[in-house]
Amino acid sequence: MKMLLNKVFRAGLRSGIRLQSSAAANAALSSSNGSLGFSFELTDQQKEFQQLARRFAREEIIPVAPAYDKSGEYPVPLIRKAWELGLVNGHIPQEYGGMGLSNFDSCLITEELAYACTGVQTAMEANSLGQMPVILAGNDAQKRKYLGRMTEEPLMCAYCVTEPGAGSDVANIQTRAVKVGDEYVVNGQKMWITNGGKANWYFLLARTNPDPKCPASKAFTGFIVDADTPGVTPGRKEMNMGQRCSDTRGITFEDVRIPKENVLIGEGAGFKIAMGAFDNTRPPVAAGATGLAQRALDEATNYALERKTFGRAIADHQAVSFILAEMAMKVELARMAYQRSAWEVDQGRRNTYYASIAKAFAGDVANQVATDAVQVFGGNGFNSEYPVEKLMRDAKIYQIYEGTAQIQRIIIAREHLGRFKK
Amino acid sequence: MSGRVLVGVKRVIDYAVKIRVKPDNSGVVTDGVKHSMNPFCEIAVEEAVKLKEKKLIKEVVAVSCGPQQSQETIRTALAMGADRGIHVEVAGKDYETLGPLQVSKIMAALAKKEDAQLLILGKQAIDDDCNQTGQMTAALLDWPQGTFASEVSLDGDKVKVVREIDGGLETIKISTPAVLTADLRLNTPRYATLPNIMKAKKKKIANVKPADLGVDLTSRLEVLKVEEPPQREAGVKVETVEDLVGKLKETGRI
Numbered sequence: 091m092k093m094l095l096n097k098v099f100r101a102g103l104r105s106g107i108r109l110q111s112s113a114a115a116n117a118a119l120s121s122s123n124g125s126l127g128f129s130f131e132l133t134d135q136q137k138e139f140q141q142l143a144r145r146f147a148r149e150e151i152i153p154v155a156p157a158y159d160k161s162g163e164y165p166v167p168l169i170r171k172a173w174e175l176g177l178v179n180g181h182i183p184q185e186y187g188g189m190g191l192s193n194f195d196s197c198l199i200t201e202e203l204a205y206a207c208t209g210v211q212t213a214m215e216a217n218s219l220g221q222m223p224v225i226l227a228g229n230d231a232q233k234r235k236y237l238g239r240m241t242e243e244p245l246m247c248a249y250c251v252t253e254p255g256a257g258s259d260v261a262n263i264q265t266r267a268v269k270v271g272d273e274y275v276v277n278g279q280k281m282w283i284t285n286g287g288k289a290n291w292y293f294l295l296a297r298t299n300p301d302p303k304c305p306a307s308k309a310f311t312g313f314i315v316d317a318d319t320p321g322v323t324p325g326r327k328e329m330n331m332g333q334r335c336s337d338t339r340g341i342t343f344e345d346v347r348i349p350k351e352n353v354l355i356g357e358g359a360g361f362k363i364a365m366g367a368f369d370n371t372r373p374p375v376a377a378g379a380t381g382l383a384q385r386a387l388d389e390a391t392n393y394a395l396e397r398k399t400f401g402r403a404i405a406d407h408q409a410v411s412f413i414l415a416e417m418a419m420k421v422e423l424a425r426m427a428y429q430r431s432a433w434e435v436d437q438g439r440r441n442t443y444y445a446s447i448a449k450a451f452a453g454d455v456a457n458q459v460a461t462d463a464v465q466v467f468g469g470n471g472f473n474s475e476y477p478v479e480k481l482m483r484d485a486k487i488y489q490i491y492e493g494t495a496q497i498q499r500i501i502i503a504r505e506h507l508g509r510f511k512k
Numbered sequence: 513m514s515g516r517v518l519v520g521v522k523r524v525i526d527y528a529v530k531i532r533v534k535p536d537n538s539g540v541v542t543d544g545v546k547h548s549m550n551p552f553c554e555i556a557v558e559e560a561v562k563l564k565e566k567k568l569i570k571e572v573v574a575v576s577c578g579p580q581q582s583q584e585t586i587r588t589a590l591a592m593g594a595d596r597g598i599h600v601e602v603a604g605k606d607y608e609t610l611g612p613l614q615v616s617k618i619m620a621a622l623a624k625k626e627d628a629q630l631l632i633l634g635k636q637a638i639d640d641d642c643n644q645t646g647q648m649t650a651a652l653l654d655w656p657q658g659t660f661a662s663e664v665s666l667d668g669d670k671v672k673v674v675r676e677i678d679g680g681l682e683t684i685k686i687s688t689p690a691v692l693t694a695d696l697r698l699n700t701p702r703y704a705t706l707p708n709i710m711k712a713k714k715k716k717i718a719n720v721k722p723a724d725l726g727v728d729l730t731s732r733l734e735v736l737k738v739e740e741p742p743q744r745e746a747g748v749k750v751e752t753v754e755d756l757v758g759k760l761k762e763t764g765r766i
Binding site: 134135138139142145146174175176177180189191 | 588591703704705
């Protein structure tokens with residue numbers, strides 16, 4: 091920190107300006123020829139994307155989010171509008187009709203949408219998770235068929251891996267796929283599939299090698315399954331604690347026949363594909379958690395400036411202002427974490443370490459900050475007429491899905507120790 | 513007919529921002545404050561783009577007068593569907609005194625230079641609320657004007673305009689070339705889509721100086737003072753209608 095301040099001062103002196111504010115200092119840094127290389131500046135286009143997402147989120151999503159939370163109804167009109175504006179399916183490459191956005195740009199958009207409602211945003215984000223295995227591992231024909239259709243109509247897809255008996259322990263999934271002629275016959279039960287009842291197609295992970303001694307890296311296969319394939323039966327919509335308008339279901343596969351053309355890469359390659367998707371999808375999930383945390387901070391701050399107690403605004407009481415200060419610290423750091431992890435993968439590097447850190451940290455932060463927001467609101471915070479109780483309910487899942495907080499710690503420890511052992 | 517429509521767009525302080533007066537009462541604080549396109553200018557751009565989509569006109573050109581940052585406003589218009597932009601550079605002292613008279617001279621010169629069929633502006637800007645530029649430009653060009661438009665329909669070389677006036681709605685028919693100013697209910701401006709924001713980067717923005725158009729920017733106005741409106745005082749509750757009438761008489765209101 092001190093080194094950075096010294097650099098700022100020296101840069102300021104060199105360009106001969108007085109440092110009146112941090113804004114002036116930043117301007118000096120970017121214009122002086124001593125480029126630091128590391129930049130927190132967004133490009134004009136990124137700012138415009140962010141503005142579009144922000145405007146859409148605040149004007150279209152926020153007014154209707156409480157109603158969707160109450161009814162649990164799937165937000166079809168919002169998803170359609172977002173799709174028309176190009177805010178969904180950002181990861182799909184341009185040659186298949188998508189925007190081909192960088193991971194960073196997608197995260198910027200995700201944070202803005204999540205600010206408005208993480209239920210709506212998760213419904214949209216589940217598309218990215220379902221598509222990622224196809225984007226990373228699909229052949230041209232598969233990409234053309236399954237990614238192409240997503241950009242022609244506002245369709246949904248889903249990532250179908252978790253089962254009632256196996257969430258974190260993916261290697262223990264029981265769904266079986268048996269090769270019969272030119273097809274695979276799949277039997278099994280999946281659970282907690284986001285967009286389960288709305289998806290046009292699924293990315294499915296199933297065990298193709300029945301030998302229990304076969305290592306996970308060879309035993310599983312990734313498939314693309316059309317949702318209308320006979321034998322695919324989505325269960326009922328699950329009533330969850332939060333993100334209630336997002337569609338989460340169990341799905342039963344009963345003698346489902348999948349053509350061999352729908353295998354990703356080849357038999358036995360599934361585990362790596364399924365796990366590899368996360369390096370690209372954890373940064374946006376962290377961005378979503380950050381959006382929720384920012385919203386909680388903004389709501390709490392506005393309330394604290396208006397609500398009076400003992401003769402002054404509660405924000406003037408240090409007990410409350412310290413709560414807000416710590417909320418602010420966490421939000422800023424969560425943002426920096428997801429931005430770094432997104433930037434790393436955009437540079438073409440393996441970002442597992444940063445992605446797990448971002449997701450773990452942002453998930454924890456979202457929960458802490460949302461709880462603090464309810465506290466700042468006091469009795470009103472507990473009540474459904476005020477926006478923060480929904481944030482607290484919505485935040486919890488960020489410590490669970492896309493890799494639990496505990497799994498993230500296993501990954502971070504492994505990556506961290508791995509660096510030391512080298 | 514050239515089939516070209518010029519749309520004027522102004523960069524103003526965003527409508528949601530809380531305006532603060534500068535300590536020296538010379539104006540309002542603009543440094544570091546969020547700016548965006550004037551809402552009535554958005555409606556003007558939307559109308560022009562709609563006309564192009566209906567194939568009634570061929571090209572939409574977005575024009576803005578101001579400093580470097582005005583280019584952002586032009587980019588927003590390009591992202592909404594305008595084909596190209598013209599940035600008339602006005603900065604520093606000239607920008608501080610830039611008003612409807614100067615802008616209308618610029619618009620008139622550009623409308624002639626670009627052989628515009630229509631010039632569409634917002635009815636007024638939300639910072640100065642002048643409501644003069646459209647009218648002045650029409651007078652300088654000696655073109656017909658359809659101001660406070662809530663409905664516009666092109667018919668050959670004529671334009672039918674439904675205007676919002678105090679008494680209700682007035683429908684007029686004017687010939688082109690003409691100046692139109694957009695009122696609130698003319699349309700609902702579209703969001704720029706992500707693909708259009710990306711495409712807008714490739715669209716051209718030409719740089720022009722007022723001197724190139726032969727326009728003199730000297731202002732005939734001097735701003736003496738800018739101050740906040742008086743603080744709203746608390747009201748008084750009364751029990752009966754007689755009390756109310758009495759109080760109104762007391763304070764000289766009736």
